[in-house]
Amino acid sequence: MNSIRKVTIEDIAREAGVSMKTVSRVFNHEPNVRETTRERVMETAKAMKYRPNVAARGLASNKSYVFVHFHDNPNPDYLERIHQGIHKICRANGYFAVMEPLPIASGSYAEQVTDYVTEFAIGGIILSPPLCDDKALLESLIARAIPFVRLSPSHDLGISSHTFVDDKAAAMMMTDHLIALGHKDIAFISGPPHHGAAQARRNGFVDSIKTANLNLKSCPIMEGDFSFHSGYKAYEQLARLGANPSAIFAANDDMAAGAMVAALKAGRDIPGDLSIGGFDGSRVGEIMWPPLTTIRQPIRGLAEQATELLLAHIRDPEKVNVSAQLPVSLIKRGSSAPFKG
Amino acid sequence: MNSIRKVTIEDIAREAGVSMKTVSRVFNHEPNVRETTRERVMETAKAMKYRPNVAARGLASNKSYVFVHFHDNPNPDYLERIHQGIHKICRANGYFAVMEPLPIASGSYAEQVTDYVTEFAIGGIILSPPLCDDKALLESLIARAIPFVRLSPSHDLGISSHTFVDDKAAAMMMTDHLIALGHKDIAFISGPPHHGAAQARRNGFVDSIKTANLNLKSCPIMEGDFSFHSGYKAYEQLARLGANPSAIFAANDDMAAGAMVAALKAGRDIPGDLSIGGFDGSRVGEIMWPPLTTIRQPIRGLAEQATELLLAHIRDPEKVNVSAQLPVSLIKRGSSAPFKG
DNA sequence: AACCGCATTGACAGCGCTGTCAGTAATGTT
DNA sequence: AACATTACTGACAGCGCTGTCAATGCGGTT
Numbered sequence: 001m002n003s004i005r006k007v008t009i010e011d012i013a014r015e016a017g018v019s020m021k022t023v024s025r026v027f028n029h030e031p032n033v034r035e036t037t038r039e040r041v042m043e044t045a046k047a048m049k050y051r052p053n054v055a056a057r058g059l060a061s062n063k064s065y066v067f068v069h070f071h072d073n074p075n076p077d078y079l080e081r082i083h084q085g086i087h088k089i090c091r092a093n094g095y096f097a098v099m100e101p102l103p104i105a106s107g108s109y110a111e112q113v114t115d116y117v118t119e120f121a122i123g124g125i126i127l128s129p130p131l132c133d134d135k136a137l138l139e140s141l142i143a144r145a146i147p148f149v150r151l152s153p154s155h156d157l158g159i160s161s162h163t164f165v166d167d168k169a170a171a172m173m174m175t176d177h178l179i180a181l182g183h184k185d186i187a188f189i190s191g192p193p194h195h196g197a198a199q200a201r202r203n204g205f206v207d208s209i210k211t212a213n214l215n216l217k218s219c220p221i222m223e224g225d226f227s228f229h230s231g232y233k234a235y236e237q238l239a240r241l242g243a244n245p246s247a248i249f250a251a252n253d254d255m256a257a258g259a260m261v262a263a264l265k266a267g268r269d270i271p272g273d274l275s276i277g278g279f280d281g282s283r284v285g286e287i288m289w290p291p292l293t294t295i296r297q298p299i300r301g302l303a304e305q306a307t308e309l310l311l312a313h314i315r316d317p318e319k320v321n322v323s324a325q326l327p328v329s330l331i332k333r334g335s336s337a338p339f340k341g
Numbered sequence: 342m343n344s345i346r347k348v349t350i351e352d353i354a355r356e357a358g359v360s361m362k363t364v365s366r367v368f369n370h371e372p373n374v375r376e377t378t379r380e381r382v383m384e385t386a387k388a389m390k391y392r393p394n395v396a397a398r399g400l401a402s403n404k405s406y407v408f409v410h411f412h413d414n415p416n417p418d419y420l421e422r423i424h425q426g427i428h429k430i431c432r433a434n435g436y437f438a439v440m441e442p443l444p445i446a447s448g449s450y451a452e453q454v455t456d457y458v459t460e461f462a463i464g465g466i467i468l469s470p471p472l473c474d475d476k477a478l479l480e481s482l483i484a485r486a487i488p489f490v491r492l493s494p495s496h497d498l499g500i501s502s503h504t505f506v507d508d509k510a511a512a513m514m515m516t517d518h519l520i521a522l523g524h525k526d527i528a529f530i531s532g533p534p535h536h537g538a539a540q541a542r543r544n545g546f547v548d549s550i551k552t553a554n555l556n557l558k559s560c561p562i563m564e565g566d567f568s569f570h571s572g573y574k575a576y577e578q579l580a581r582l583g584a585n586p587s588a589i590f591a592a593n594d595d596m597a598a599g600a601m602v603a604a605l606k607a608g609r610d611i612p613g614d615l616s617i618g619g620f621d622g623s624r625v626g627e628i629m630w631p632p633l634t635t636i637r638q639p640i641r642g643l644a645e646q647a648t649e650l651l652l653a654h655i656r657d658p659e660k661v662n663v664s665a666q667l668p669v670s671l672i673k674r675g676s677s678a679p680f681k682g
Numbered sequence: 683a684a685c686c687g688c689a690t691t692g693a694c695a696g697c698g699c700t701g702t703c704a705g706t707a708a709t710g711t712t
Numbered sequence: 713a714a715c716a717t718t719a720c721t722g723a724c725a726g727c728g729c730t731g732t733c734a735a736t737g738c739g740g741t742t
Contacts, residue, residue, distance in 0.1 A: 691737090709717080
């Protein structure tokens with residue numbers, strides 16, 4: 001057909017002086033291959049630029065080399081980082097990484113996933129918030145014995161492998177930072193109430209305020225939905241209510257950006273008479289002026305780890321419930337400054 | 342491990358009283374099947390809830406129901422919009438949509454794609470800039486007869502289906518807008534020189550300046566690379582050169598944002614003493630203050646159309662070279678205002 | 683009736699890989 | 713030293729489907 005002939009397992013086997021099956025063993029991380037043999041196979045495979053054929057693998061093993069990340073999240077920046085993490089691990093292991101948006105508006109999560117899984121053979125599933133906390137979906141996945149992992153789940157932690165950060169502690173870091181700057185009237189813009197991480201961040205905020213003996217009444221909590229627009233509206237409503245916080249902590253960067261734009265539009269000076277803190281460490285925070293003080297979440301790392309855990313689960317069904325916590329960090333930037341009474 | 346597949350073509354064939362091959366024909370929209378036979382097969386397949394096995398199909402036919410978008414673009418916002426467009430059409434037609442980053446740093450585009458295509462059976466390929474203008478890659482794809490379409494290519498328009506906007510005319514729209522506001526010293530921040538669309542935008546800018554009889558010498562052109570950072574640096578360099586434009590037109594929104602942040606940092610008032618125009622209509626333009634005047638490109642639409650064209654090509658090999666132009670529009674927002682001498 | 687041309691259909695051999703199971707080498711045990 | 717146990721390895725038969733090509737049916741011609 002063309003000059004580039006496909007390199008098959010057979011070629012590798014012949015070249016390395018072993019059977020096809022042994023080559024197969026090496027590529028599937030199966031036990032009982034002598035270390036020297038494994039190395040020899042790997043080397044000749046590399047030298048011959050061998051790439052396993054996904055379709056053949058799938059057909060022969062009745063498995064599928066596709067991981068699907070189901071999500072219901074409007075933030076492209078967040079999604080892109082997750083995608084990169086999943087993709088990296090998938091690519092290194094011969095899997096496809098597919099991103100599947102799953103708007104709750106099109107039907108229950110469980111229903112949609114069920115349909116999807118019937119139509120396409122799927123090797124494993126990665127769930128991010130809020131899907132990772134959907135009871136019906138989780139049950140259906142378990143009932144059908146489809147391997148899955150979760151990113152930052154908040155409930156039923158024992159039922160699957162997952163990766164997470166300590167959202168509450170992270171929110172306390174930010175709150176403590178603002179308090180340390182001398183702020184006493186700190187408003188909080190929360191995420192949607194049913195969202196697990198959003199709750200944890202809110203709890204962290206409240207705890208820090210209480211611990212510092214600040215007056216909770218002068219620390220209003222506005223409800224947002226993690227969108228830029230909801231942050232914008234939250235600031236407007238704050239103003240309408242006559243609240244006059246010297247600092248605002250938004251539960252994600254998009255809302256922080258929204259609040260900041262609304263404040264700038266209203267003529268406020270940031271950070272002169274209003275400090276703003278975000279949460280995520282996303283790109284928006286870097287491309288605004290002043291740049292946003294925020295909590296950096298290792299989103300890409302969370303996705304990578306989760307994908308590794310999914311792989312581990314598939315390779316060794318014992319590893320059904322492994323979890324990994326990743327660290328967050330406070331990024332101090334121009335949007336927060338000491339309170340000037 | 343994954344969904345249990347029990348109904349095979351063999352079952353359908355036996356039930357419908359035809360051969361497996363005929364069932365296969367029906368499912369692949371092949372010609373030369375009697376209408377009554379086709380219907381009978383479809384009915385029994387439906388009754389038996391038959392689902393074709395993607396892996397077996399892929400292995401046997403050396404084709405696959407996967408479309409891959411290869412890209413080398415750091416902008417998550419742009420990527421996400423393309424992804425949405427591709428995904429929508431794929432989903433509706435039973436295809437997987439896979440996004441594959443292809444950093445030029447890891448080897449030539451042609452090489453990387455070759456490797457990838459050998460490993461995964463791929464149904465079709467979607468290329469966006471700058472990959473869509475890579476000669477070696479295009480040649481290799483054509484040589485291997487792999488169906489592909491392109492988004493906004495600038496060269497060899499005749500060799501494949503593609504979708505595009507008129508970048509030059511669009512850049513002229515923005516330039517004319519700034520000129521109409523009374524600006525005479527307009528700086529341009531261009532994209533990377535080898536990037537086709539970047540060239541077209543630059544040409545549009547220059548043409549408009551000339552047409553308006555403005556002095557090109559007071560309209561400096563800075564070279565960027567479409568990144569936020571390069572926009573930032575371009576502004577700094579402009580200042581260092583002693584240029585003092587009253588308006589800046591950046592060839593994409595990210596660079597416009599970078600220039601704006603640099604200008605704000607330098608104490609400039611936007612749009613009071615500096616107007617800024619971008620290009621793309623991306624999210625960053627909406628989440629900054631002042632919001633960015635820009636050219637909206639229908640990126641999602643371009644991706645949708647391109648995917649449709651790919652599908653059309655695959656279903657009817659005659660349709661190798663269809664192209665669709667989509668309209669752009671000028672979005673006037675707060676970052677541009679009349680020149681105040 | 684014998685013939686041609688085209689539409690329709692089927693038999694069969696793989697696609698590249700893995701599961702099964704049997705076989706051989708290496709190691710331990712008495 | 714004989715035997716048991718374990719660690720490796722390979723032969724082979726498909727996985728479910730499609731490409732190839734030969735076979736059949738059918739209408740119209742000579």
